[in-house]
Amino acid sequence: MILYPHFDINSQGHLTIGGLDTVELAREFGTPVNILDENYIRAQMRLYIRCAKQSFGEAALPLFASKALCCAEIYRIAADEGMGIDCVSPGELYIASRTGFPSERIYFHGNNKTDRDIEQALDMGVGTFVVDNAEELQALSNASLARGMRARILLRITPGIDPHTHKAISTGGVDSKFGSAIHTGQAAQIVKAALDAPGVDLQGFHCHIGSQIFDAQPFVDAAAMMVKFMAEMISTHGIRLPELNLGGGLGVRYTKDQPELDIEGTMQTFADKVRALCTSHGIPMPRVILEPGRSLVAAAGVTLYSVGSVKEIPGFKNYVSVDGGMADNPRYALYQSPYTALIANKADLPADFCATLAGRCCESGDLLGEGMMLQRPVRGDVLAMLVTGAYQHSMASNYNKLLRPPLVMVKDGQARVVVRRETFEDLMALDVEDPVYSR
Numbered sequence: 001m002i003l004y005p006h007f008d009i010n011s012q013g014h015l016t017i018g019g020l021d022t023v024e025l026a027r028e029f030g031t032p033v034n035i036l037d038e039n040y041i042r043a044q045m046r047l048y049i050r051c052a053k054q055s056f057g058e059a060a061l062p063l064f065a066s067k068a069l070c071c072a073e074i075y076r077i078a079a080d081e082g083m084g085i086d087c088v089s090p091g092e093l094y095i096a097s098r099t100g101f102p103s104e105r106i107y108f109h110g111n112n113k114t115d116r117d118i119e120q121a122l123d124m125g126v127g128t129f130v131v132d133n134a135e136e137l138q139a140l141s142n143a144s145l146a147r148g149m150r151a152r153i154l155l156r157i158t159p160g161i162d163p164h165t166h167k168a169i170s171t172g173g174v175d176s177k178f179g180s181a182i183h184t185g186q187a188a189q190i191v192k193a194a195l196d197a198p199g200v201d202l203q204g205f206h207c208h209i210g211s212q213i214f215d216a217q218p219f220v221d222a223a224a225m226m227v228k229f230m231a232e233m234i235s236t237h238g239i240r241l242p243e244l245n246l247g248g249g250l251g252v253r254y255t256k257d258q259p260e261l262d263i264e265g266t267m268q269t270f271a272d273k274v275r276a277l278c279t280s281h282g283i284p285m286p287r288v289i290l291e292p293g294r295s296l297v298a299a300a301g302v303t304l305y306s307v308g309s310v311k312e313i314p315g316f317k318n319y320v321s322v323d324g325g326m327a328d329n330p331r332y333a334l335y336q337s338p339y340t341a342l343i344a345n346k347a348d349l350p351a352d353f354c355a356t357l358a359g360r361c362c363e364s365g366d367l368l369g370e371g372m373m374l375q376r377p378v379r380g381d382v383l384a385m386l387v388t389g390a391y392q393h394s395m396a397s398n399y400n401k402l403l404r405p406p407l408v409m410v411k412d413g414q415a416r417v418v419v420r421r422e423t424f425e426d427l428m429a430l431d432v433e434d435p436v437y438s439r
């Protein structure tokens with residue numbers, strides 16, 4: 001086993017995922033390719049649902065934060081497993097709707113929903129809007145009133161908690177672009193505005209403090225702020241607030257020095273704290289919603305590349321270049337995210353070659369990792385990056401007009417393509433053949 005039980009090494013010394021040989025998968029589907037273990041994703045979804053209900057009560061619902069991995073098949077899987085989903089854009093809503101995802105289990109997020117987004121979501125019958133700001137609140141209230149209805153909403157609140165993660169993925173601070181802060185009094189103001197807006201039905205609050213968090217304390221601190229705020233609003237306005245969405249953000253093990261979080265234990269401890277907080281503030285335990293993204297899908301993935309050049313610069317560093325890079329995975333370039341990589345066709349050999357893993361974009365910042373210990377690579381080897389199921393496919397671009405890799409799912413010894421590889425024709429699909437100026 002390497003990091004997770006579904007990654008292993010077979011008798012040929014090749015890396016396997018879900019029992020399938022990655023070197024054969026690379027041969028069959030080409031490189032670069034993203035492979036996902038479907039059984040792992042389904043097991044994580046079941047685990048979250050079971051633990052949420054066990055610890056917070058039957059009404060609890062985990063939503064898959066679909067920004068982590070968005071494609072039609074993942075929505076079908078999430079629907080099949082009984083998850084809700086968090087969508088952040090009209091594009092995510094569109095794909096979810098095309099797959100027939102039950103609209104009442106969709107929570108529509110985003111800090112700047114346009115009027116058109118709001119209309120689209122109302123047309124779809126989206127279950128809950130997570131309202132970010134005062135302008136959105138008014139626009140949504142007007143749009144739903146015009147349809148003679150009231151939209152079910154949660155208000156996004158910033159609890160003012162620093163989760164000690166990378167600043168680009170930290171969202172719960174007072175100065176965040178998301179939501180309304182408790183500390184500045186703006187959260188209380190937007191609650192008042194929501195209660196006065198005739199086209200919305202305020203059901204409770206939402207917070208999300210950040211991503212890739214290993215320490216339970218920031219979650220508990222945020223919950224404490226949220227429960228206290230809920231109690232204040234309930235007593236000030238004499239209202240019911242039945243729902244509390246505590247966001248996502250659980251950390252995932254990318255390298256052997258990171259821990260693997262015990263989801264069941266963490267959730268139970270967390271639920272006990274939330275229950276105690278509600279009791280001490282004298283409010284009933286709300287229906288708790290959770291929004292995991294990364295911890296459902298990240299570890300399901302491996303990305304396979306082909307090694308091109310191995311450039312040793314004596315006294316400096318060794319570049320190993322692969323046929324992908326920041327276009328299919330911008331996470332190292334953006335956040336210096338650590339990964340585990342290995343040479344899939346030599347996985348049983350010692351990893352004694354220190355590599356700077358480079359992509360093929362025309363940019364020196366196009367790296368996938370630095371100081372990575374690999375088996376000594378040569379051109380044609382298959383390089384595997386582990387734990388690439390979250391925020392990789394969904395963040396990929398066509399920079400340098402590189403083709404986005406396919407997504408292949410494996411399950412019970414079989415493999416199927418769920419998103420095909422892009423083609424050169426796809427790259428030109430949006431170009432207008434003979435553009436003319438109309439005036």
Ligand code: LLP
Nearest residue numbers: 065208211212248249250291292293294391
């Ligand atoms: N809920 C909300 C409102 C969020 O903004 C996010 C993530 C989640 C839930 C899910 O968080 P998770 O359980 O996946 O940590 N691109 C970055 C991560 C950005 C996270 C954005 N929000 C990365 O590649 O690390």
